[in-house]
Amino acid sequence: MITLHxxxxxxxxxxxxxxxxxxxxxxxxxxxxxGAFWALMAASMLAGDRLGDLGNGLVVAALAxxxxxRLTGPGAEPSADAATRAARAARLGHRLFALALVIxxxxxxxxxxxxxxPALVEPKQGSLVALAASAxxxxxLALVVLRAxxxxxxxxxxxxxxxxxxxxxxxxAxxxxxxxxxLAGVGDAVGQIFAMAIPAGSLAGAVLAYGLGMALFTMAxxxxxxxxxxxxxxxxxxxxxxxxxxxxxxxxxxxxxxxFCGTLLTPMAANFxxxxxxxxxxxxxxxxxxxxxxxxxxxxAANILFIWLFAFRS
Amino acid sequence: xxxxxxxxxxLAGFALRWNPLAVIVLAALAxxxxxxxxxxxxxxxxxxxxxxxxxxxxxxxxxxxxxLLEAYGLQEHARALIERLRGAxxxxxxxxxxxxxxxxxxxxxxxxxxxxxxxxxxLAPMAEAAAERQAPGLDQPARDAIKAMAAATDNVGRFxxxxxxxxxxxxxxxxxxxDKAGIVLEPWQFSxxxxxxxxAAFAIHGWRLRRLDRALAARGEGxx
Numbered sequence: 399m400i401t402l403h404x405x406x407x408x409x410x411x412x413x414x415x416x417x418x419x420x421x422x423x424x425x426x427x428x429x430x431x432x433g434a435f436w437a438l439m440a441a442s443m444l445a446g447d448r449l450g451d452l453g454n455g456l457v458v459a460a461l462a463x464x465x466x467x468r469l470t471g472p473g474a475e476p477s478a479d480a481a482t483r484a485a486r487a488a489r490l491g492h493r494l495f496a497l498a499l500v501i502x503x504x505x506x507x508x509x510x511x512x513x514x515x516p517a518l519v520e521p522k523q524g525s526l527v528a529l530a531a532s533a534x535x536x537x538x539l540a541l542v543v544l545r546a547x548x549x550x551x552x553x554x555x556x557x558x559x560x561x562x563x564x565x566x567x568x569x570x571a572x573x574x575x576x577x578x579x580x581l582a583g584v585g586d587a588v589g590q591i592f593a594m595a596i597p598a599g600s601l602a603g604a605v606l607a608y609g610l611g612m613a614l615f616t617m618a619x620x621x622x623x624x625x626x627x628x629x630x631x632x633x634x635x636x637x638x639x640x641x642x643x644x645x646x647x648x649x650x651x652x653x654x655x656x657x658f659c660g661t662l663l664t665p666m667a668a669n670f671x672x673x674x675x676x677x678x679x680x681x682x683x684x685x686x687x688x689x690x691x692x693x694x695x696x697x698x699a700a701n702i703l704f705i706w707l708f709a710f711r712s
Numbered sequence: 713x714x715x716x717x718x719x720x721x722x723l724a725g726f727a728l729r730w731n732p733l734a735v736i737v738l739a740a741l742a743x744x745x746x747x748x749x750x751x752x753x754x755x756x757x758x759x760x761x762x763x764x765x766x767x768x769x770x771x772x773x774x775x776x777x778x779x780l781l782e783a784y785g786l787q788e789h790a791r792a793l794i795e796r797l798r799g800a801x802x803x804x805x806x807x808x809x810x811x812x813x814x815x816x817x818x819x820x821x822x823x824x825x826x827x828x829x830x831x832x833x834x835l836a837p838m839a840e841a842a843a844e845r846q847a848p849g850l851d852q853p854a855r856d857a858i859k860a861m862a863a864a865t866d867n868v869g870r871f872x873x874x875x876x877x878x879x880x881x882x883x884x885x886x887x888x889x890x891d892k893a894g895i896v897l898e899p900w901q902f903s904x905x906x907x908x909x910x911x912a913a914f915a916i917h918g919w920r921l922r923r924l925d926r927a928l929a930a931r932g933e934g935x936x
Binding site (some may be wrong): 402403405406408409413439443446447449450451453454455456457458459461462463465466467468476477478479480483484485486487488490491492494495497500501502505506508510518523524525526528529530532533534536537540541544546550551552553554557558559561564565566568569570571572573574575576577578579581582583584587588589591606618622623626627630635639646647648650651652654655659661662665666668669671672674675676677678680681682686688690692693696697700701704708 | 713715716718719722726727730731732733734736737739740743744746747749751752753754755756757758759760761762763765766768769770772774775778779780781782783784785786787788789790791803812819821822823824825827828829830831832833834836842843852853859861863864866868870871875881882885886887888890893895896901902903904905906908909912913916917920
């Protein structure tokens with residue numbers, strides 16, 4: 399049976415190759431910093447289960463230290479200049495789109511396949527293994543169709559990951575921070591504050607506190623999934639459902655979506671908000687959040703209104 | 713209440729533009745210290761959670777194939793396609809993408825698109841090419857804003873489509889939390905209530921994209 403361990407092996411070898419390419423690049427201004435950073439990630443991927451909890455914690459601390467000292471950075475040149483790329487695009491045409499489409503098609507196909515034959519892949523990990531498989535299959539096909547060397551793919555992958563830099567590790571580190579916050583009881587403390595802040599007996603006040611609380615709490619933790627159990631237990635269940643007889647399906651479903659509005663507004667949701675800014679080489683790290691605010695704020699108001707309108711129909 | 717110190721560290725760190733990775737470690741140390749957890753136990757807890765969250769890094773496995781396709785002109789081809797389409801504007805392109813993303817996420821086809829697979833190699837260069845035609849001579853901040861809007865559109869479409877699908881993680885989480893409170897509901901009872909918000913998301917974001925087209929048109933005429 400295939401599990402995520404196979405995927406981590408693939409990722410670990412890739413990070414090790416990025417570390418090696420950086421260390422071998424004598425002219426690179428961030429040669430040692432990048433090399434150390436990706437070597438640490440390779441160690442986490444390849445040996446994370448054998449390092450022990452403290453060992454993994456020291457890996458996190460070391461990654462943060464390398465990033466804090468500004469030892470990482472971009473540097474490698476693209477393997478083809480703009481004129482070469484334009485000429486290749488004119489020659490290859492829609493074959494390039496077809497190769498790009500292989501990624502989602504294989505990801506979907508593999509997801510369905512793994513659901514159909516649960517013996518192939520650990521069922522809970524199906525979509526993640528499918529995504530990794532799509533990366534491998536698309537890479538293989540592209541190498542054949544383009545008659546390119548695997549070295550070019552590795553060099554380009556390394557150039558892109560160097561451009562993203564330490565931001566690549568943010569999503570994983572934020573999930574870890576969320577776990578420590580849970581351990582320390584941060585969620586319960588926030589829930590208590592919101593429960594205290596609500597005026598007694600006011601339905602509108604309770605709806606407003608619940609919707610805003612979901613969004614703000616999601617912004618603080620970076621994840622609506624972490625905010626929902628706390629806000630639901632602290633405000634949704636005792637006030638909206640028990641005291642004011644609200645429809646539990648509406649309170650839960652639209653409350654979660656109010657939280658999603660918060661996800662659009664916070665750098666804590668790094669994989670959605672900071673990673674794209676890094677992938678697109680935007681000068682402002684928060685550019686995507688700024689663009690999302692104009693949609694997220696009116697949408698949050700709409701969601702709060704929907705709870706008030708739909709949950710208390712009778 | 714002292715455990716909220718970690719949230720304060722996060723806010724201060726982001727506001728002062730310290731390195732976010734270092735801020736995260738400091739915030740974990742602050743909240744853990746306030747909760748009375750010993751420093752070594754805290755580092756270990758952070759490491760344990762970090763190790764079990766390795767799955768979020770799978771996204772980066774796409775970079776070699778994306779980089780290879782880009783070296784062979786994928787972005788240039790996407791741009792050229794938009795330049796040939798007469799009526800293509802940023803607003804129309806992104807509104808169409810928003811619709812497809814919401815509908816496919818609602819059908820459970822979450823993996824069909826994403827920031828690394830579709831936004832960077834395809835959607836962002838297409839949007840930039842369309843904007844360049846609507847308002848020639850855009851400066852770098854304006855180009856960045858267009859690309860950021862492409863990334864934002866992917867997020868909005870995904871978030872406000874996926875909850876209509878029955879088997880998505882958030883629906884299962886809600887069902888689990890309500891089960892524990894003694895309220896037993898079926899997944900579809902949650903997912904139908906995601907529809908009004910999905911329509912509102914399309915209306916609000918679509919309206920903003922129309923305004924973006926108007927702003928670009930005004931800028932294009934002003935510059936000509």
